Amino acid sequence: MQSAPHDLVDDARRDLLAGKRRIAVWGTGFIGFSSMANFANEGVKTLGYDIDENLVEQINDGQIPIDNLEYWLGFETEPLVKDGLLEATSDANSLFDDDISFHLLAIPTEKDGVPWDGALSDVVETIVGNYDRNREDPVLVVIESTLTPGMTDNIVVPIVEESALEFGEDICIGVAPRRDWFISPDKNLRTLPRVFGGQDDATTDLMEEVLGVVCNNLVPAKDYKHAELVKSIENAYRHVGITLANQLSRAYPHLDMREVLRLVGTKWNIPTYFPSVGTGGYCIPLSSKYVLDGTDSPKELSILTETVETDYEQPNLVAEALASRGVESVAILGLSYKGDVKVDVLSPTHNITSELQRRDVDVGVNDPYFDDEYISEETGAEPIPFPEGLEGYEGVLIVADHRKYGYTPDDRITNVIRDCDIILDNLNIWSEIEFPTGTEYIYTGGEGWLGPAIDE
Numbered sequence: 313m314q315s316a317p318h319d320l321v322d323d324a325r326r327d328l329l330a331g332k333r334r335i336a337v338w339g340t341g342f343i344g345f346s347s348m349a350n351f352a353n354e355g356v357k358t359l360g361y362d363i364d365e366n367l368v369e370q371i372n373d374g375q376i377p378i379d380n381l382e383y384w385l386g387f388e389t390e391p392l393v394k395d396g397l398l399e400a401t402s403d404a405n406s407l408f409d410d411d412i413s414f415h416l417l418a419i420p421t422e423k424d425g426v427p428w429d430g431a432l433s434d435v436v437e438t439i440v441g442n443y444d445r446n447r448e449d450p451v452l453v454v455i456e457s458t459l460t461p462g463m464t465d466n467i468v469v470p471i472v473e474e475s476a477l478e479f480g481e482d483i484c485i486g487v488a489p490r491r492d493w494f495i496s497p498d499k500n501l502r503t504l505p506r507v508f509g510g511q512d513d514a515t516t517d518l519m520e521e522v523l524g525v526v527c528n529n530l531v532p533a534k535d536y537k538h539a540e541l542v543k544s545i546e547n548a549y550r551h552v553g554i555t556l557a558n559q560l561s562r563a564y565p566h567l568d569m570r571e572v573l574r575l576v577g578t579k580w581n582i583p584t585y586f587p588s589v590g591t592g593g594y595c596i597p598l599s600s601k602y603v604l605d606g607t608d609s610p611k612e613l614s615i616l617t618e619t620v621e622t623d624y625e626q627p628n629l630v631a632e633a634l635a636s637r638g639v640e641s642v643a644i645l646g647l648s649y650k651g652d653v654k655v656d657v658l659s660p661t662h663n664i665t666s667e668l669q670r671r672d673v674d675v676g677v678n679d680p681y682f683d684d685e686y687i688s689e690e691t692g693a694e695p696i697p698f699p700e701g702l703e704g705y706e707g708v709l710i711v712a713d714h715r716k717y718g719y720t721p722d723d724r725i726t727n728v729i730r731d732c733d734i735i736l737d738n739l740n741i742w743s744e745i746e747f748p749t750g751t752e753y754i755y756t757g758g759e760g761w762l763g764p765a766i767d768e
């Protein structure tokens with residue numbers, strides 16, 4: 313591989329800020345849109361491409377297309393659209409103008425709950441296929457998506473090699489996985505440490521210049537192979553920790569494991585994990601799979617294999633815990649895997665619902681972020697309003713801590729749960745409510761929360 317040219321490295325940041333070069337972003341969801349918005353907010357011209365035309369239209373209308381993202385961003389995007397700094401398109405051909413030197417890839421890398429490289433190869437093939445050989449400078453392609461270790465070498469590099477484009481001369485490849493936490497404005501693109509690595513030192517330098525426009529805390533890796541693996545491993549550590557929390561609460565059923573782990577977390581080098589109904593989203597539950605998929609020696613990582621299996625089993629145990637208490641109907645609050653995001657990928661609600669239904673328990677699901685049609689199609693459960701829809705249910709399970717569940721006045725909740733025998737709270741959000749006698753309130757990790765089936 314040849315190196316990225318030094319004059320591009322020297323000019324990159326100045327040219328971006330002066331509007332002489334633009335950034336193209338592939339995939340304008342959480343990651344891609346937030347990249348565009350942040351660069352645009354610094355005065356850099358961005359052009360995002362997405363296969364979802366609706367999303368493209370919303371962005372060009374000046375809307376923030378993701379619920380609650382304005383809170384994390386901390387600024388409006390409409391003025392940036394008006395100033396020509398933030399633009400989206402459904403036409404991939406427009407991403408190959410001369411002044412576009414930098415491509416950020418923020419497309420999905422999972423499908424149906426497993427790692428997937430379809431969109432990545434499509435996008436790289438499109439970039440390579442449309443490459444203008446008369447360009448003066450190479451293009452830099454930075455992958456922001458989470459990758460299975462080895463994906464850059466196995467998917468991206470061969471596509472470039474087959475195209476006869478020259479690394480360094482025509483195209484430079486880098487990996488800079490994103491980490492942001494979209495519900496905490498202080499954990500963002502500018503402030504969080506960002507690990508990044510290129511095909512060679514010059515590419516890493518070039519990435520530093522470009523990413524440095526929006527990030528104050530860049531951490532260079534040796535190369536893209538190392539940067540790629542960091543993301544999966546950091547999340548796999550979290551996956552193992554959470555799953556251990558769940559195992560501990562099963563191993564010590566008569567103790568409040570949430571409380572024990574809170575106390576454990578007071579040690580300076582131990583994070584605090586809480587036992588739960590299982591992990592959701594496309595980051596944590598998939599992370600161990602990514603690490604396992606990327607190695608030639610998966611048997612060396614038996615701890616990750618077991619984490620995947622144990623975590624997968626958790627919703628089944630939760631359903632059993634509820635059914636074993638004799639409830640014949642359960643209202644689930646939250647189709648999302650976490651509060652105030654509209655993401656139901658690998659949400660434990662899916663498996664808990666089907667496991668309850670398999671035990672002939674009648675299930676209702678509420679989620680203010682999803683419409684009724686989606687809820688019934690995806691879960692087969694009855695969509696219910698909140699809080700009035702809780703009336704008549706014998707059990708309530710809170711999976712996601714949407715603000716609406718936390719901020720609804722207590723009496724509006726207690727008035728409608730008169731027939732409820734048990735409330736199981738994944739996030740401890742109703743612990744201060746005084747429930748009527750006859751309604752047992754427990755939180756995940758609390759004493760005996762998994763019920764007699766596990767106690768025995």
Ligand SMILES: NC(=O)C1=CN([C@@H]2O[C@H](COP(=O)(O)OP(=O)(O)OC[C@H]3O[C@@H](n4cnc5c(N)ncnc54)[C@H](O)[C@@H]3O)[C@@H](O)[C@H]2O)C=CC1
Pocket residue numbers: 338339340341342343344361362363364367418419420421422431434435456457458459489490491492494594595
């Ligand atoms: N959302 C998060 O909190 C984080 C996500 N990530 C990773 O970032 C990547 C993207 O995730 P999100 O932005 O959350 O997903 P998303 O689903 O919000 O956005 C992805 C976008 O890509 C579009 N897309 C799909 N195929 C495409 C194609 N061939 N060409 C152009 N656009 C295409 C989709 O229509 C969608 O709008 C994933 O690898 C994810 O694991 C990493 C860190 C955090």
Ligand SMILES: CC(=O)N[C@@H]1[C@@H](OP(=O)(O)OP(=O)(O)OC[C@H]2O[C@@H](n3ccc(=O)[nH]c3=O)[C@H](O)[C@@H]2O)O[C@H](C(=O)O)[C@@H](O)[C@@H]1O
Pocket residue numbers: 490491492493494547550554557584585586587588589590591592593594595596649650
């Ligand atoms: C705390 C934090 O910053 N997490 C980010 C994480 O976001 P994610 O949305 O996956 O949230 P998370 O808090 O790790 O939770 C994932 C899942 O695990 C569950 N969970 C979490 C912590 C815990 O102690 N017990 C537990 O069961 C949650 O309920 C959720 O279902 O994953 C993102 C990612 O890795 O891409 C990344 O932006 C961050 O690492």
